[in-house]
Amino acid sequence: xTARMTxxxxxxxxxxxxLMALGAxxxxxxxxxxxxxxxxxxxxxxxxxxxCLHMHARDLRKAGETDERIDTVAGWRDTPWFTDxxxxxxxxxxxxxxxxxxxxxxxxEVYAAAAEHYxxxxxxxxxxxxxxxxxxxxxxIAVRQxxxxxx
Numbered sequence: 152x153t154a155r156m157t158x159x160x161x162x163x164x165x166x167x168x169x170l171m172a173l174g175a176x177x178x179x180x181x182x183x184x185x186x187x188x189x190x191x192x193x194x195x196x197x198x199x200x201x202x203c204l205h206m207h208a209r210d211l212r213k214a215g216e217t218d219e220r221i222d223t224v225a226g227w228r229d230t231p232w233f234t235d236x237x238x239x240x241x242x243x244x245x246x247x248x249x250x251x252x253x254x255x256x257x258x259x260e261v262y263a264a265a266a267e268h269y270x271x272x273x274x275x276x277x278x279x280x281x282x283x284x285x286x287x288x289x290x291x292i293a294v295r296q297x298x299x300x301x302x
Contacts, residue, residue, distance in 0.1 A: 180276035
């Protein structure tokens, strides 16, 4: 597979900085990096973005995450390897990624569970991170960006 075109974030040079700044802002808000990476991996699984699947699984391994956690993030509800806070983040990530799959995109109980574990800044970072990874997924998929290249 080859990319259809130069990645939009790089073809429009003015877009690169703001996109990177959004991710950096989210990472600087006190949300655990592991949580961000697990959310990135889960959203990328839902969206089928091979570039992000490869990158975030690799980053989790480099950070010392276990194969059990990385390999079962799609089945987080049925495994013992995730904390309650991570479960709340993953539930929010799934709902914000699958907006049209249910009558209420993010049910109050999902939002409340996340708010139990994260303060306002962390919750803002979590929501922003979910939005950013969904954007990257869509950009990569649109141009058929090849996994393992350019990142």
